[in-house]
Amino acid sequence: MTNKQNKINRLYYLLAFSSTLLTVNQLIPATIAHANVLITQNHWTQQQLTSHFTTNGSAVIKGNIFTLTEDQSALSGAAYQNTPIDLSQDFSMALQVNLGSKNQQRGGGDGLAFALVPFDHIDQVNHTNGGAFGLGRIANVFGFKLDTFYNASDDAGSFTKDPEEFGKTQGNGIPFGAFFGSDETGVIQTFSKDAKEIAQHDTNDFEPLEIKYQASTHTILINYQSKTWSYRITDQKILAQPISLVFSASTGANHNLQQIIIDHNDYHPFTSSLTVNYLDQSGNLIAPSQKISGALNDTYQTKPLSLPGFKLVSQPNNTSGIFTYHDNQSIDYYYEPLTQYVTINFEYQGKILRKAIFSGQTGEQIDFSPIMTLTQLKDYTISQTDWPGSFVLPKDNNTAWHFTIHLAKKPSQTVINQNIAPRSDSAANPIQALAQLDQKTNPISPQATPQSSSTSQPTIENTTPKSERTPSRKQSPAVTTPKKKHVVSKNQPYALFQDTVGDFNEIAQPNFQPSPASESSSFSQVVTLLAHYTLLAER
Amino acid sequence: MSSILNEFINKNDALKLKLLSTLLENKQTTFELRDLTNQFKVSDYLIRESLDSLNNDISVLFGFNWIELKRGIIYQTMTLTRYHLYQLSRYFFELSPIKLLLEQRLISGKMPNYNYMESEYGWNTSYFFIQKNTLSTLIDLDSPEAVISAAFVIFNHYDTTPAFDHYIKTASQEVNQFLISQGYINAHGADKKRLLISIFLNELTHNQKICSPIIQQEDQHIHVDDKIPNAISQHLAIPEDNFVLCHLLSALNIFDLLEVSAPIAFTDYAQPILERLSTIIMPKLQEHILSCTPQDAEKISQAAARYCLKFTTNNQWALISQENISTQYFQDIYPSIYYSVETMFPAINSPEEIIPATYLNAFILNIISIIFYYIDITKIDNITIIVNFAGSPFTNHMIEAMLKDHISHASIKFITEWSYEEGDIYLSDTPSDRIATPQVIWKKPPTISDWQALAELIIRLKKK
Structure with missing residues (x-):
């Protein structure tokens, strides 16, 4: 394949070669490319060729012609398609090749090759070794060559000699494919099976060459000068990985102008895929994974999903990048469930007697039975409620859920309440009093859904009624003389009388007189200080 | 509050108690909301809701509003005390589902099934099992000893009593009287003792099948030949032998509820341990500054050994009361006693560990209380203050009276007719050039910082 001069003058490695095909980068959206999409290119402009092919050594592109070597000695040139192809799909190519005007006996050589080179090794073309059209010493290469210079001996580590049927001595043979x-x-080993002589080429004319690959049989067919070459590829290293199409040629002491034109190229680009996972801290999927795929070297960019009820806690460092052959990787976004709150208000005539507050994470079930609270709020019974008994914290970005259990006084006390409260209201505001009376007698049906904080978020500022701060002694049951309290709140801008609650038989209260903190005397501070030194235990 | 005891109230109620406790312990009348959110590491929303909820609870229990929140500032409108804190604790405990389940377990002697809890309390099945599992992780419900101890610690902590049947309450009252009459316990803190006795009798009565094998064996520590009066035993259908009383006295003993002079003997297991510990402790009492008489040293060492014996129990609930104890006061006021007792600790734990290091403070506090009981400690680490005020003929006496009321517990002696005697501190309204001792000058009725300065000086001198 390569004559001796090339071997000796390694600094002059060069190149040649050729090729074509189209490019795919700009035809494919950045993150989505599908291996089953057939890329077809027929007519190339120089700009397209330049952008879709990389050349090295002596190879240049001018117009639609790849000149791999000029008719000069000791050149080596190669061109390869930037987008690797997928050999699990068919591809075909129609070329025109010019092997030059001189045969080897008249100083012509060396020929050109079409090769399938593993994408991982593409940077070795024409760098590792100039022998075998710049393909020597590259592992797992497969190709077809039109050899116009007979190599009669091996080049250790680079290539073996050409089949003997095409020549006896170095540079004195017949051209073959x-x-x-x-x-x-x-x-690099030349396969003698199905090797055929080709006609001498004595003008710089282009001759057609067809390449067809059938993925189903892994068979590649070459048509040139009305002859056919066929080979079944069995090397799994070639079949399974992304492959670069390479055209290369070289000259030694013998030389020719060696060129190709790509008329037509159909192929499927090799694609790589990535899985985007949305996981919780335990590694469980909380949303369906997404698969993205693209041609090698294409860029991708992913973004976290907005998942209601969860917040993103960590982003992987590969949220964006380029598709590489070794991907089958995953992009893992980690989320944690939001902490949500459930507040169940026990409400009697607009006053909250007890707030049961629960917190949990999205998906957690909150159970609560109000009966225990009613064993403490002895004088009350449930009149209506929107609390369903248990509530699964939904996948929602709202984190606060409010339920209300409306209470009524037990029957023996209801009479007094109804007699006194509405009457007082009607004096202040008859319309509102009537509305309130309606509310009592015709309870609103329980709400199907709880109130969220976005609609009413209770805060102490707007719910705490300003009440008289008369120290309360233990009350006897309200059934006898319920103590009334004058309450004004922002939510209820009218005056109403409200029962004071606080009747707990079990909790005996001493005669306690709370004093305003501002009146704390210096004596109490002394006592506090002394207490500091006598503190024995936490409780 | 021990963290395990917090588990017996709802999570949010526990947060509210911590909030209240924090505000109580702080002298400020106002507090910034964001400080609380930072301190408790919960959301602003939860703090607001919890404070509002706490305000509701206080309003329901005590009839007044406690705080107002304006622009992120909490204004305390009333001064609450730890009394209120304890009442709230009890209220929250009563509302706790785990308390209900524990109470049901105690009263019936076995865990209720979910059908019962559903029909009686509206619990759904999953809720029932969650609570049951939670309770099971906190208490070994199959062990009567663990249940008795845990129930006592928990109900005592929250100052309430299980709703036992009337006959259990009556029997526990009778047993309580019997124990007092026999000198096993005294009449102090009767509620606490009755609580333990009632839990004990209830468990024996309602969980006989599991209790019988335990009761038929000798108690690990205590032996008496006495027994609970037959009338009570027959009424409760519990065994009429002395082992029942032994186990009851042992339960009282591990919670330090037995009288010092209770007429009890120790088992063959406990007696050698007591003797060994007495032998270790006694020489320490006779050295150094304590200088106990041999008689006092013997009494103290025996009482101290009995205290140490409780740590040989496997019942962890019995030791919860020994956690979270501060001994700073004794370290400051009686440093000699404190450090002397501290040196006993490694000796007691050698060659084998009796008291884990986490209970060191409890050990020191209890041994000091035993020493206080038997010997006069006012001469140990004492400080003499020369009181020399001349504001009016009455001033010196007034100052001395104030000092005696406030700080005499700190082993302080006062000299009011000062001529030239030596003292440790010179307290006056006029500095004196004639005395070399540290001087504290009060020009007018002492302020809080004056008291603090005096207290710090006393502690500094004692530690010298």
Whole structure:
């Protein structure tokens, strides 16, 4: 494949070669490319060729022609398609090739090759070794060559000699077409099976060459000068990975102008995929994973999902990047459930007697039975409630849920309440009093859904009624003489009388007189200080 | 409050108690909401809701509003005390589902099933099992000893009593009287003792199947030949032998409820331990500054050994009361006693550990209280203050009276007719050039900082 001069003058490695095809980068959306999409390109402009192919060595693109080597000695040139292809799908290509105007006996050589090179090794083309059209020493290469210079001996580690049927001595043979390949060692071997002689080429004319690959049989077919070459690829290293299409040519002491034109190219780009997972802290999926795929080297960018009821706690460091062959990787967004609050108000005539507050995380079930509270609020019974008994904290960004259990005095006391309260209200505001009376006698049906904090978020500022702060002694049951309290609140801008609650038989209260803190005397401070030194236990 | 005891009230009610306790212990009358959210590491929303809820509870229990919240500032409109805190604790405990379940377990001797809790209290099945599992993780419900101890600690902590049947209450009252009459217990803190006795008798009565094998064995520590009066035993259908009383006295003993002079003997297991510990403790009492007489040293060492014996129990609930104890006061006021007792600790734990290091403070406090009981400690680490005021003929006497009321417990002696005697502190309204001792000068009725300065000086001199 390569004559001796090339071997000796390694600094002159060069190149040649060629190729085509189209490019795909700009045809494919940044993050979504599908392996089953067939890319077809027929007519290339120089700009397209330049952007879709990379050249090295002596290769140049001018117009639609790839000139891999000029008719000069010791050149080596290669061009490869930037988008690797997927060999699990068919591809086909129609080329025109110009092998030059001289045969080897008249100083012509060396020929050109079409090769399938693993994408991972593409940077080794024309760098590792100039032998075998710049493909020597690259592992797992497969290709077809039109060889116009006979190599009669091996080049250790780079390539083996050409089949003997095409020549006896170095540079004195007949041109031929043959498949070649390398194993893990990178030594390029020309396959004598199905190798065929080709006609001498004595003008710089282009001749058509067709390449067809059938993925179902892993068979590649070459048509050139009315001859057909066929080979079944069995190397799984080639079949399974992204493959770069490479055209290369070289010259030594012998030389020719060696060119190709790509008329047509159909292929499927090799794609890589990534899985985007949305996980909780334990690694469980909390939303369906998404799969994104794209051609190698394409960029991708992912964003966290907005998941109601959860907040993002950590982002992976691969939220954006480029698709690489080794991806089958995942992009894991970690979330934690929001802490949500459930408040159940025990309400009697607009006054909250007890707030049961629960907190939990999204998905957690809050159970609560109001009966125990009623065993403490002995004088009351439930008149209506929107509390369902248990409540699963929903997947929702609202974090506060309010339920109300409306209480009524037990029957023996209700008579007094109804007699006194509405009458007082009607004196102050007959309309509102009537409304309140209606509310009592015709309870509103329980709400199907709780109130969220966005609609009413109780705070102490607007719910705490300003009441008289008369120290309360233990009250006898309200059934006898219920103590009334004058209450004004922002929510209820009218005056109403309200029963004072606080009748707890079990909790005996001493004659306690709370004093305003502002009147704390210096004596009490002394006592406090002394207490500081005599504190024995927490409780 | 021990964290395990917090588990017996609802989570949010526990937060409210912590909030209230924090505000009580702070001298400020106002508090910034954001300080609380930072301190408790909960959301602003939860703090607001909890304070509002706490205000509602206080309003229901005591009939007044406690705080107002304006622009993120909490204004305390009334001064609450720890009395209110304890009443709220009890209220929250009464509302707790775990308390209800524990009470049901105590009263019937076994865990209620979910059908019963559903029909009686509206609990759904999953709620029942969550509460049951929670309770099971806190208390070994299959062990009568654990249940008795835990129930006593918990109900005592929250100052309430299980709703036992009337005959249990009557029997526990009779047993209480019997124990007092026999000198096993005294009449102090009767509610506490009755609580333990009633829990004990109830468990024996309602959980006989599991209790019988335990009661038929000798108690680990205590032996008496006496027994509970037959009339009571027959009424409750519990065994009429001395082992029942032994176990009851042992339960009282581990909670320090037995009289010092209770006529009890110790078992073959406990007696050698007591003797060994007495032997270790007694020489320590006769050295150093304590200088006990041999008779006092013997009494103290025996009482101290009995105290140490409780740590040989496997019943962790019995030791909860020994947690979270501060001994700073004794370290300051009686440093000699404090450090002397501290040196006993490693000796007691050698060669084998009797008292875990976490209970060191409890040990020190209890041994000091035993020493206080038997010997006059006013001469130990004492400080003499020369009181020399001349504001009016009555001033010196007034100051001395104030001092005696406030700080005489700190082993302080006063010299009011000062000529040239030596004292440790010179307290006057006029500095004196004739005395070398530290001087404290009060020009007018002492302020809080004057008292503080005097207290700090006393502590500093004692520690010298």
